[in-house]
Amino acid sequence: MSEHHTHAPAAEGGLPYPMTLELMNRFQEPEVLAAIADLQLPEGSHGLDVGCGVGLYAQWLADAIGPDGHILAIDHNPERVQDTVQRLQRTSVADRITVQEGNGTDLTLPDKHVDWVWCADVLHHIDDAVGTLREFQRVLRPGGCIVIKESQVLPSLFLPGYLDLERELQRAEIQFQHAEAGPRSFQERRQRTCQTMCEAGLSHITVRTSVVQRQVPLDPVAQQYIQQVIFDRNWGPRLRPLLSDADWERRSALCEPDSPESILARSDYYCMYSFTFFIARAVGSS
Numbered sequence: 001m002s003e004h005h006t007h008a009p010a011a012e013g014g015l016p017y018p019m020t021l022e023l024m025n026r027f028q029e030p031e032v033l034a035a036i037a038d039l040q041l042p043e044g045s046h047g048l049d050v051g052c053g054v055g056l057y058a059q060w061l062a063d064a065i066g067p068d069g070h071i072l073a074i075d076h077n078p079e080r081v082q083d084t085v086q087r088l089q090r091t092s093v094a095d096r097i098t099v100q101e102g103n104g105t106d107l108t109l110p111d112k113h114v115d116w117v118w119c120a121d122v123l124h125h126i127d128d129a130v131g132t133l134r135e136f137q138r139v140l141r142p143g144g145c146i147v148i149k150e151s152q153v154l155p156s157l158f159l160p161g162y163l164d165l166e167r168e169l170q171r172a173e174i175q176f177q178h179a180e181a182g183p184r185s186f187q188e189r190r191q192r193t194c195q196t197m198c199e200a201g202l203s204h205i206t207v208r209t210s211v212v213q214r215q216v217p218l219d220p221v222a223q224q225y226i227q228q229v230i231f232d233r234n235w236g237p238r239l240r241p242l243l244s245d246a247d248w249e250r251r252s253a254l255c256e257p258d259s260p261e262s263i264l265a266r267s268d269y270y271c272m273y274s275f276t277f278f279i280a281r282a283v284g285s286s
């Protein structure tokens with residue numbers, strides 16, 4: 001899922017953007033927490049979260065590195081900084097996270113300042129991804145690591161059994177994002193993350209993909225994420241001009257909540273979604 005605009009409209013497809021981000025994060029929560037645990041970030045380490053969104057990942061990362069750790073969470077959108085500050089006030093890790101407005105492409109930190117850099121679902125939005133990754137390397141201490149998380153490097157499955165329609169919806173989404181992404185789609189940019197990291201001089205890159213699989217009965221978060229974020233927002237009216245009449249009708253029959261054919265109302269419904277960690281060690285590290 002993408003923000004599409006640097007300063008996204010407050011409500012697109014009916015849901016305020018911070019809520020969309022939170023649902024996306026919560027939908028993946030158990031698998032993300034397991035994948036973060038697998039990273040074995042050192043207890044008491046200092047990290048940087050670039051493009052922190054609503055701050056849920058910063059919160060989970062702070063839990064993973066324990067009470068002596070510290071995270072600087074930055075976002076170039078002041079509204080997201082505000083969202084994160086508000087969220088963290090209600091958590092036990094607030095004093096271990098500093099939230100600031102900042103741009104991942106031009107960090108204000110000194111060289112070799114952090115033990116790890118985390119950047120989730122952000123890099124594909126940045127045109128100078130190679131320069132940004134070099135900036136991440138600059139602030140990384142020897143032995144540190146850079147974790148780039150990207151969702152849906154593998155196309156997702158939200159309409160099992162409707163392969164052609166789902167492909168058309170994915171094609172239309174790519175076309176919709178064309179204005180922001182330019183000649184190389186977000187999907188292509190995500191898939192090229194490894195190549196981009198190599199171009200930035202990173203080596204020893206590990207690729208780890210986790211699959212989020214849900215089936216009926218769906219938990220409330222999965223139900224809300226799929227209906228309101230995937231079906232109503234991502235595949236909502238914004239895609240109408242990019243689909244044939246027949247595909248739009250089929251999409252509406254399967255995806256509208258009140259439709260008698262609503263796919264989410266079926267007792268055999270399941271979905272699959274993935275996210276990928278691209279993990280690199282700092283150049284010159286041990």
Ligand SMILES: C[S@@+](CC[C@H](N)C(=O)[O-])C[C@H]1O[C@@H](n2cnc3c(N)ncnc32)[C@H](O)[C@@H]1O
Pocket residue numbers: 001002003006021025050051052053054057074075076077080102103104105119120121122125126
């Ligand atoms: C799709 S959201 C992901 C947010 C969060 N990391 C997550 O996974 O939920 C992308 C975020 O990156 C931020 N962002 C985009 N480009 C950025 C940049 N160059 N520097 C800092 N933040 C950036 C946006 O403002 C937005 O909050």
